[in-house]
Amino acid sequence: MNSKSNFSLEPDLLLQIYTTMQRIRTFENRTDELFQKGIVKGTAHSYVGEEAIASGVCAALNEGDYIASYHRGHGHCIAKGADLDRMMAELFGRKDGYCQGLGGSMHIADMDLNILGANGIVGAAMPLSTGAALAAKLRGTNQVAVAFFGDGASNQGIFHESLNLAAVWKLPMIFVCENNQYALTTSYRNTTAVAQVAQRAASYDIPGITIDGNDAVEVHLTVLEALERARAGEGPTLIEAMTYRWGQHSLRTNLQDPRPKKEVDNWLARDPLKQMENRLLSKKIVSKKDIKAISDATNTEVEGAVSFALKSEEPDMTVMLNSVYAPHKDHIEPGSSGNRTLSFVDALNEALHQEMAQDERVFLMGEDVGLTGGLFQVSRGLMDRFGEARVRDTPISEATFVGCGVGAAIAGMRPIVELQIFDFVALTMDMLVNQAAKFRFMLGGKPTVPLVIRGPQGGGIRLAAQHSQSLEAWFTHVPGLVVVAPSTAYDAKGLLVAAIRDDNPVVFLEQKLLYLTQSGPVPEELYAIPLGKADVKREGTDVTIVATLGMVPRALGAAVALEREGISVEVVDPRTLQPLDEETILASVRKTNRLLVVHEAWVKGGFGAELAAMVVDKAFDYLDAPIARLGAPHTPMPYNDRLELEVIPSQDCIVAAVRKLLT
Numbered sequence: 001m002n003s004k005s006n007f008s009l010e011p012d013l014l015l016q017i018y019t020t021m022q023r024i025r026t027f028e029n030r031t032d033e034l035f036q037k038g039i040v041k042g043t044a045h046s047y048v049g050e051e052a053i054a055s056g057v058c059a060a061l062n063e064g065d066y067i068a069s070y071h072r073g074h075g076h077c078i079a080k081g082a083d084l085d086r087m088m089a090e091l092f093g094r095k096d097g098y099c100q101g102l103g104g105s106m107h108i109a110d111m112d113l114n115i116l117g118a119n120g121i122v123g124a125a126m127p128l129s130t131g132a133a134l135a136a137k138l139r140g141t142n143q144v145a146v147a148f149f150g151d152g153a154s155n156q157g158i159f160h161e162s163l164n165l166a167a168v169w170k171l172p173m174i175f176v177c178e179n180n181q182y183a184l185t186t187s188y189r190n191t192t193a194v195a196q197v198a199q200r201a202a203s204y205d206i207p208g209i210t211i212d213g214n215d216a217v218e219v220h221l222t223v224l225e226a227l228e229r230a231r232a233g234e235g236p237t238l239i240e241a242m243t244y245r246w247g248q249h250s251l252r253t254n255l256q257d258p259r260p261k262k263e264v265d266n267w268l269a270r271d272p273l274k275q276m277e278n279r280l281l282s283k284k285i286v287s288k289k290d291i292k293a294i295s296d297a298t299n300t301e302v303e304g305a306v307s308f309a310l311k312s313e314e315p316d317m318t319v320m321l322n323s324v325y326a327p328h329k330d331h332i333e334p335g336s337s338g339n340r341t342l343s344f345v346d347a348l349n350e351a352l353h354q355e356m357a358q359d360e361r362v363f364l365m366g367e368d369v370g371l372t373g374g375l376f377q378v379s380r381g382l383m384d385r386f387g388e389a390r391v392r393d394t395p396i397s398e399a400t401f402v403g404c405g406v407g408a409a410i411a412g413m414r415p416i417v418e419l420q421i422f423d424f425v426a427l428t429m430d431m432l433v434n435q436a437a438k439f440r441f442m443l444g445g446k447p448t449v450p451l452v453i454r455g456p457q458g459g460g461i462r463l464a465a466q467h468s469q470s471l472e473a474w475f476t477h478v479p480g481l482v483v484v485a486p487s488t489a490y491d492a493k494g495l496l497v498a499a500i501r502d503d504n505p506v507v508f509l510e511q512k513l514l515y516l517t518q519s520g521p522v523p524e525e526l527y528a529i530p531l532g533k534a535d536v537k538r539e540g541t542d543v544t545i546v547a548t549l550g551m552v553p554r555a556l557g558a559a560v561a562l563e564r565e566g567i568s569v570e571v572v573d574p575r576t577l578q579p580l581d582e583e584t585i586l587a588s589v590r591k592t593n594r595l596l597v598v599h600e601a602w603v604k605g606g607f608g609a610e611l612a613a614m615v616v617d618k619a620f621d622y623l624d625a626p627i628a629r630l631g632a633p634h635t636p637m638p639y640n641d642r643l644e645l646e647v648i649p650s651q652d653c654i655v656a657a658v659r660k661l662l663t
């Protein structure tokens, strides 16, 4: 370990750090009592024993610097300046809590203090922090992002991906591993191949340093050096602070504590608060009377927080339901599409060019999006025009570069992240589902997450089972996500612009065959199409087809064929699956009295099932026939040409399904 404690800090600073430690200790002990009484519910993870780390780190930060925390997060929030009243109210699940009672212990954070959330997912603070650090770098501010995490989290893939990303991009970041030597009940020595987590920094060519995490002065001085490096543009540092939690893993835990008594006693004897107190007394910075006064004042503050929490109201359903989505913006569509024709790819490309030109917060990252312009050329020419900072080629680290996008969005940018092929979204599901989708909600409906995750999905070009899936049902199932699915060049441009301007995380799905086959009129001007507005692509009276993505042109082809048989088909394209324009679909069904839903995805559990259920709920009396659904059979996408054609609904299949519906 590196001993810096012989250097001294200014008396005021020592006193400030000590007071913070005392406030954390008192808050945590009181929370424990309230938990045992059943007033604080669920779970909470006490920071007692580890106070020197948060206090030492945060005393070195500027107000504008970011921190991201984890399940054991109360200490980080207090040290960054959070208000104890609002913290306690959150633990009570009340409306005046930081998260309006929607988040609880594991999500307490004050966005106004640049706390990027505490997090219930081990390790997630790291990719989110890369995003905040990237935002700072792009804006040219002097801010640094600190990611706190435990020893257990250092075995997550995103730890390694984040260190690598931060190192190659020289992000202004500090990784602070609070090594309390256990992950729940498992000793880090049984799960970690290196003796010290800090050794892993060598793989990423950045400094890694192990320090005494119970010595607030050593923590503080080490962080000052790392901050200097970060602010000078030299990149991240990994600090491993050795420490110990005094209690069980969580207040809820009643498992047998596997930690040897002798080990526990040894660490109890190294109480970080007492060490700091002795330092203040021996340097005569304070007297015993002063210590008592600090302790009294802290007790009074914490009791005040308890009274505040008790008086606060319970949140109601409105608070909850209003916290899921940020309001969507209104847009007026252009009156006409004009005469100029663009391909689907060029329409997307134009949207990116025009939106990046008019909003500096917009940037793009993904695999091969820069130099090459993307596998399908959607980002062609963007790097030349906007530079390498705003058009970034990423390492193949999907979870982390999507998490980086989430962090950058929370920190005020408007990132667009390309997934080279949408099947790779499986590697990013935590970032998408647990972070992006829930961030606003967990933090009480305040933050916005203006992020677009876009890329090609679907089959038709023989890329087989892991490069051809249609996964929209995964996303429409998750509250907090917007799901956009354009089928024409005109819609692609206008909806991509709307997605970039939306304050919610948007999953923007581009069917690969449309890249290659769809051209159409696209206005040159910059325009946006409102999210949640379906388009009737063809009017008809006998049957409604609701089709999505690559099925829209096939449904239109089927409608032309059926017209020759005297069957009049209305084709509705929802364009956005969430929010869904139910009214346009219902109005069509009320008129035609028959509905066929066509998508490329699996029928079982597909979006069509949801649509059918919605129509049965709201327009059952208008139906003259059972609703029909057409999609893929329950099989992964085959490679063989003929088999792939069998799996994706063809125009002929649609024609046959309509005929059947009318018999």
Ligand SMILES: Cc1ncc(C[n+]2csc(CCOP(=O)(O)OP(=O)(O)O)c2C)c(N)n1
Residues within 6 Å of the ligand: 071, 072, 120, 121, 122, 149, 150, 151, 152, 153, 154, 180, 181, 182, 183, 184, 249
């Ligand atoms: C991704 C993920 N896996 C598992 C858990 C359950 N879990 C919560 S805390 C924890 C131990 C974490 O250990 P560490 O990172 O060392 O932090 P500590 O609790 O010791 O502070 C586990 C397994 C989780 N919340 N998230």
Ligand SMILES: [Mg+2]
Residues within 6 Å of the ligand: 150, 151, 152, 178, 179, 180, 181, 182, 183, 184
């Ligand atoms: Mg641990």
